[in-house]
Amino acid sequence: MERLKYDKDNHEIIKIKALSVLKSGGLIVFPTETCYGLGADATSQEAIDKLFLFKTRREGKPLSIAVSDLDMAAKYVEINETAANLYQNYLPGPITVVSKGLGQVARGVESEYGTLGIRIPDYPLITEIVKSFGKPITATSANVSYLPKAYSIEAFLKDTPQKNLDLIDLIIDADELPHRETSTVVDTTMNNLNIMRPGQIKLAAELADQKAVMSAQTTTDKQTVDFGGMNMLKYFDEPLDKPLVFFLMGELGAGKTQFSKGVAQKLGIKEMVKSPTFTILNEYNYEIGQRHGHFIHVDTWRVENIKDLESVGLNEYLIPGNIISIEWADKFLDDLREKIVKAGGKIINVVFTYLDENTRSLETYE
Amino acid sequence: MNKEPLILAIDTSCDDTSVAVLRGRCVLSSVVSSQTELHKKWGGVVPDIARRAHQENIGHVYLEALKRARVTEAELDFIAVTYGPGLAIALEVGVNFAKELVYRLKKKLVPINHMEGHMLASLILNKNGKGSVGLSEEDSIFPALGLLISGNHTEIVLAKGLGDYEVIGETVDDAAGEAFDKVARMLDIGYPGGPILTLLAGRASKKWSDAVAGRGERTDQKPLPEIAGRFGLPIPMMRSGDMNFSFSGLKTACLYKMKDLRTRYTKDTDWSYDFAREFINAISRSLSFKLKKALKLHPEIKSVIIGGGVSNNIYIVREIGALVRSTGKRFFVPALKYRSDNAGMIGIAAYYNITRKKYWVEGEEILAVDRKPMLHL
Numbered sequence: 001m002e003r004l005k006y007d008k009d010n011h012e013i014i015k016i017k018a019l020s021v022l023k024s025g026g027l028i029v030f031p032t033e034t035c036y037g038l039g040a041d042a043t044s045q046e047a048i049d050k051l052f053l054f055k056t057r058r059e060g061k062p063l064s065i066a067v068s069d070l071d072m073a074a075k076y077v078e079i080n081e082t083a084a085n086l087y088q089n090y091l092p093g094p095i096t097v098v099s100k101g102l103g104q105v106a107r108g109v110e111s112e113y114g115t116l117g118i119r120i121p122d123y124p125l126i127t128e129i130v131k132s133f134g135k136p137i138t139a140t141s142a143n144v145s146y147l148p149k150a151y152s153i154e155a156f157l158k159d160t161p162q163k164n165l166d167l168i169d170l171i172i173d174a175d176e177l178p179h180r181e182t183s184t185v186v187d188t189t190m191n192n193l194n195i196m197r198p199g200q201i202k203l204a205a206e207l208a209d210q211k212a213v214m215s216a217q218t219t220t221d222k223q224t225v226d227f228g229g230m231n232m233l234k235y236f237d238e239p240l241d242k243p244l245v246f247f248l249m250g251e252l253g254a255g256k257t258q259f260s261k262g263v264a265q266k267l268g269i270k271e272m273v274k275s276p277t278f279t280i281l282n283e284y285n286y287e288i289g290q291r292h293g294h295f296i297h298v299d300t301w302r303v304e305n306i307k308d309l310e311s312v313g314l315n316e317y318l319i320p321g322n323i324i325s326i327e328w329a330d331k332f333l334d335d336l337r338e339k340i341v342k343a344g345g346k347i348i349n350v351v352f353t354y355l356d357e358n359t360r361s362l363e364t365y366e
Numbered sequence: 367m368n369k370e371p372l373i374l375a376i377d378t379s380c381d382d383t384s385v386a387v388l389r390g391r392c393v394l395s396s397v398v399s400s401q402t403e404l405h406k407k408w409g410g411v412v413p414d415i416a417r418r419a420h421q422e423n424i425g426h427v428y429l430e431a432l433k434r435a436r437v438t439e440a441e442l443d444f445i446a447v448t449y450g451p452g453l454a455i456a457l458e459v460g461v462n463f464a465k466e467l468v469y470r471l472k473k474k475l476v477p478i479n480h481m482e483g484h485m486l487a488s489l490i491l492n493k494n495g496k497g498s499v500g501l502s503e504e505d506s507i508f509p510a511l512g513l514l515i516s517g518n519h520t521e522i523v524l525a526k527g528l529g530d531y532e533v534i535g536e537t538v539d540d541a542a543g544e545a546f547d548k549v550a551r552m553l554d555i556g557y558p559g560g561p562i563l564t565l566l567a568g569r570a571s572k573k574w575s576d577a578v579a580g581r582g583e584r585t586d587q588k589p590l591p592e593i594a595g596r597f598g599l600p601i602p603m604m605r606s607g608d609m610n611f612s613f614s615g616l617k618t619a620c621l622y623k624m625k626d627l628r629t630r631y632t633k634d635t636d637w638s639y640d641f642a643r644e645f646i647n648a649i650s651r652s653l654s655f656k657l658k659k660a661l662k663l664h665p666e667i668k669s670v671i672i673g674g675g676v677s678n679n680i681y682i683v684r685e686i687g688a689l690v691r692s693t694g695k696r697f698f699v700p701a702l703k704y705r706s707d708n709a710g711m712i713g714i715a716a717y718y719n720i721t722r723k724k725y726w727v728e729g730e731e732i733l734a735v736d737r738k739p740m741l742h743l
Contacts, residue, residue: 083556277540279451283739
């Protein structure tokens, strides 16, 4: 194990030494803008196995990797719009950007779900080393699993058992680092716009030559709630022999939850109808005279796969008497339609559009 | 037999599979499955994956929690489990696992409301009996107000005493944590929104941070009390007259403001740092405004207890803390690892349910315990 003190004068020497260690499948301890990191060639199985040996226990936690720039990142992960935005605007910096991996790294680097976390450290020496190396290196923290993160080499040497230290080939010592928290992890694989667009485009085309059965321009939440109530009233008798399903489609904050509140109000539901984003599906009981059933409020915002809607019990709710309102239904337009038609349900499409800051246009199509 | 009960607590209400072991109020071990931690950090909550992950994890998380606490399952006195609120199919895994344990080991079952866990997380003591509320000191902190803020909840709870709770204010639409996620989506900076928006807010210009925090000279015209700062983001529900929250209007205001800013600036970073700071300000002002109202209405309370994942946000805790201290009440924030969902808080809630004899012994009572996804406090 070699330990080199980093200062401006030996910048080049350190780079050369680090590159030679990385090329031979070795491990380096390096400074970042957060804590000390542990680097190995992310594409070499031998190097990664050695790194796992050092970390001791992994419990299936994926490693993150450091790249020099967006171009290098794009060789290892799918860069969607969210990821591109982060790379262009917020990196380098203490952020780990999680994307779908392309399977170009050694086993154990990507998560078991095939995602990969990428860092561009705000530490020029490191990005230069990675750039010259031409491949990503691991950017995991330089500590044995469950031991404290290292902000100085002294602490690192003190905290790490000798047999683990023996695996390290080079330490780049930049003295005590400022005690900044480890990087913030953000997932960009959620709400992939790509899965929304086909549904939106298809629906827009279908509705283009149809006439809305109901429409309103609303400027307050209350008006949107009322429009929901009017819709419920119009289709009040439908659930007698088939499930009634409202497909609610429109931008964030366009009033989909308000509309659902209106539906619930008309059904005499006293409970507070809140956004189901977190729980995906909320169930309420309604009873009006002899009629009773469930009002089911669904939000697909956090759902990636139609199967997930099945696993929260959507299918079981598709029975006569029930009224279902599904926010972001366009995300799974075809799948949902098929499911509902099969269950003999009636679908009402409600489209929310912004006209300006205070005005929304709401249109109902059958 | 004067010994404190040995409690095993399970929480599977959402992403994490967590199991903790407590001796009385002391957490001996608290294990959060790293596989689901990974799933939360790296994949978001996908119900089917959540269920599968819980099912795969719960067995080994259970064993690990026993091992780290250095106890055997035979020694346990009570099995506590979250039965709501939460994701139905995730709750189910924990409830079934707990029932099986209870039958197999012939233990007593303590069903726990997840929100009571958040409410009482500040009462947790560590292995050595240390914590912010000392032994037999708990009666001195009630009546108390709880401010419970998470991805799914935003509520003010009046706790007249242990086990005596009343929700006196809550969100009428989105939860605070949800607002963070959705505004992060608009900024296109990934999920979850809380940590990344907080990181961006940390880079806000000093002039701007000072202005929204009410320090230093204001550079723009003096903002109206309903406005969180220069961008004009509204502080929600200032005139509602009650103690309810609403973050849906703020979300829409953010969307519009961003559309406007994007036409006026070339890069998001020209404004996004200050914007993130102001957004957090709008949330924390709304929380503190309503809490202040609750404090005025309930002068008898002795302390304010905060809980839930959003209480990880330093700006929010700072503002709420300052408000509470200015009123001379005591302020409690759980230790970092007990703010987001964890089983330690389920264990502490169970401890107080046990002291009130709220647990089940009979087979039929146990059988009747079922998940309640929309359970209220």
